[in-house]
Amino acid sequence: MSKYGKEILIGTVPVVIVFLYFLGVNIIPIVFMTVILGTFLYMNRARNGMGVGSDRKSRAAATPSYLTFDDIGGQERAKRELKEALDFLIRYDDIKRLGIRPLKGMLLTGPPGTGKTLMAKASAHYTNSIFLAASGSEFVEMYVGVGASRVRDLFKEARTRAQKENKDSAIIFIDEIDVIGGKRDGGQQKEYDQTLNQLLTEMDGIHTSESPRVLIMAATNRKEMLDSALLRPGRFDRHIEVDLPDKKARLHILNIHAKNKPMAEDVNLELIAQETFQFSGAQLESVMNEAAIYAMREELETIQQRHLSLAVDKVMLGEKTDRESTKEERDRVALHELGHAIVAERVRPGSVSQVSLSPRGKALGFVRHNPQSDQYLYTKEQIEEQIMIALGGSVAEEMFYGGRSTGSRNDFEQSLQMVRTMMDSGLTRLGIIDRSMVTKQELMKENGAILEDLTGRTRELLELHRPVFEQSLEILIAEEVLSGEQFRQLLAQHSKVEQIA
Structure with a gap:
């Protein structure tokens, strides 16, 4: 409905109600139904807006496009494999000349906190693409068909924004894809099945064109739960494992997070990298943050080695408690x-x-x-x-x-x-x-x-x-x-x- 159409409707409805009142018509049922209809239309509009519309646009606009692969510590193997796959978007003429089929999707798997979402953001910068992010839970509703509609709108928005901003490609990132991509067991979860079916259809390319090209990236730490139709070649062509960082990678991550922190001259981050075996990137960032908090508590100008050791203990075991034991x-x-x-x-x-x-x-x-x-x-x-x-x-x-x-x-x-x-x-x-x-x-x-x-x-x-x-x-x-x-x-x-x- 146009802007003027809404104004005409808003002005007409009260006039009609007042006219009917002077004619002696009982207007209470009419007013009651008008309120219910208006409330329903407002809620429906709000629900659609919360899907892949205005909220995602604001979130996508807030997404930092300047994040690069150099800003991500460690994961050299995963980054190298990811860059190779992304080159298919950049060197489109070369792959077309060689008859290579463009990749449709890339699946990032691995434990929580290892940098899967960061890699997706860096991929958008690397390829100079539009970046749209969503979570699997955003597509799940109690109303059948809403999830499928949101998938269609998401892909449509990606192509529209790419054309509007003169971009050759767009990257859609779906975090926790196992929410909508779980194995279909023939049960009564029709909403999940319709959402997954629509995603499979979009990835098959039935409704897509060569330009702008849309690449879908997804992340999960439960790959074994995904439906086999999603994992086959032609949909998620590349499965990239993002593992917990080794010692060299942990040191790299610690150095990145130490750049904006005043460290004492005798701080040995290599020792902390040794002590944090099996820590994820998120946990290492938390170690550096907690160490800075310890320094602030003591009102010191720099972060000391003991603060880092205390931070490792806190991340592993939790904060000190005041329990009084016998x-x-x-x-x-x-x-x-x-x-x-x-x-x-x-x-x-x-x-x-x-x-x-x-x-x-x-x-x-x-x-x-x-x-x-x-x-x-x-x-x-x-x-x-x-x-x-x-x-x-x-x-x-x-x-x-x-x-x-x-x-x-x-x-x-x-x-x-x-x-x-x-x-x-x-x-x-x-x-x-x-x-x-x-x-x-x-x-x-x-x-x-x-x-x-x-x-x-x-x-x-x-x-x-x-x-x-x-x-x-x-x-x-x-x-x-x-x-x-x-x-x-x-x-x-x-x-x-x-x-x-």
């Missing part, structure tokens, strides 16, 4: 953590950095380990050693209190997960197995046998170091922190006594 609880927690530390130091000498009784998050205490080199393959012996370290806390409690506590819950979860890894890797007496072909009783029997054997070995090791518990406990209770060097000195003294005896 003496018995503190003693139990101290013995529990010392159990972890003694086993860790014996199976991996030099690995303990600190034993702490400071509550963080849900943890009442923790053992901090020295940085280890990135490792992606483990032998049976290495996994067994890791399980023994996890069991050390509960075994120490049994030695001194005759039973366990709820504080061992997380340790047991880690142990069970590592036993599962051993089974799936063929490192147990069951050999190479398929879980679906082995009974639950057999799996439970083998699981129990492994944990019982490792618990016995852990108990034997800790019984040999009972005097270390008593000496370390006094220091840990008094100071709440026991450094790795202090702890190793106590172990060395015990070893000398044993040799003399």
